[in-house]
Every structure is written in structure tokens, then in C-alpha cells.
Amino acid sequence: MSLRIDHVVYAVHDLDRAAERFDEAYGVVASPGGVHPQWGTGNRIIPLGDARYLELIAIVDAAVAASTELGRAIADRITEGDRWFALCLCDDDIEVTAGRLGLTPAPGSRTLPDGRTVAWRAAGIDDPRRTPDLPFFIEWTGEPDAHPGARAAGHRADPSGVAWVEIAGDPDAFAAWTDDAQLPVRFVAGEPGVVAVALATPAGELVMR
Secondary structure: OOEEEEEEEEEOOOHHHHHHHHHHHHOOOOEEEEEEOOOOEEEEEEEEEOOEEEEEEEEOOHHHHHOOHHHHHHHHHOOOOOEEEEEEEEEOOHHHHHHHHOOOOEEEEEEOOOOOEEEEEEEOOOOOOOOOOOOEEEEEOOOHHHOHHHOOOOOOOOOOEEEEEEEEOOHHHHHHHOOOOOOOEEEEOOOOEEEEEEEEEOOEEEEEO
16 A cells, blocks of 8 residues: 555644643653754654654744744644644655655655664655645655654553544545545544544544544
């Protein structure tokens, strides 16, 4: 399958405070991630296993963020508080997808404390045509065990992956953007964007809004 859920991004004002809230409210641990100097952002990672994860992202350099499409989008998204920002799909054929949508895959990487490299190519994350209800795409090019979702985590909730993502938006536009990919996404009315994410856990679905 070419397209599948890779991670869902939650935009926050403060990474440490958001990590505490996710731990207290949902029983999941957000480990320190890294910094994206080209966007002026930093992140924390909530690994879910099976090459999936949640990402908390915040602006850490306001001047840089204000000069980039992504930084401005994050600032706009959190005007009224922390909230879901975007869905990211892992793409086995990112060149095909990028060609179909007129996107340009851009490389990215960061080095983990143990020396391993997390490397990827992403398309659409900072494209102004991507509205908040549409996903961006990623292809991982580094070492498989360095994938953020593969980290060990001591979650009390014991999640095993993403059960579904709820999005306010146009299902037809989403289908056209993803080439009718079969994904666990449900649609509701409202301001365009990700509304909720449900994690699969031994106790049932854990819904995060």
C-alpha cells in the first residue's frame, strides 16, 4: 500500500507543558525530539510502535518561523490554543505523488544523541496550497530503527497505533489529494483541519481532541 498514516502533528505553545498534559490526560509520554532550524520549530515525539507516532510541534525561533510558510501556519493554528495541526502520510511512491500534485520532495534529517541519523523526504508540508484538512507526505530514508515511531516508550495507556483520525473538511478534496487512498479517516463539519485522533489501546479506543 503506497499511502498509510505515519504520524499526526499537534501544534502547541510550549512543548514541556504540552508533554505534561498529554501524560496526565492520556497516559502517553512525549520524549524530546529535536529542532527544525529551517522552520524555527522544535518537537517532542510520542511513539506508537509499528512506524507510527504523534508529534508535538512548537515555534522555538519566532523570527525564523515568521519567515516560513510552515511557521506562519503553526502560529495561526495555535492562536486560540494548542490544537491538532496536520496529518502526515507515509508514501512509498513520493515521487509519483509529488508529480501528480505538483509538489517538490525536500530532504530533511537530524542526528539522535546516540549518533544515528533520522532522515526523510517530505512533500507538501509547507506548500501554501495544502489546506489544514489535507495531509502532507513523507518517505523515510534513514535507518529503519531510527524512525520516531520505533522508540521505546513507557506509556501507561499502552497504545498500539492510530485507530482513526477525524477531520473537518471536504471528503472529495481529500480523496483527490490522496488519489482515493483507503485510510482510517472520518469527516465532520467545521473549520478545516484535524479534529481528533483515536489510539488503539488494550482498554479500547483512546480519543484525543
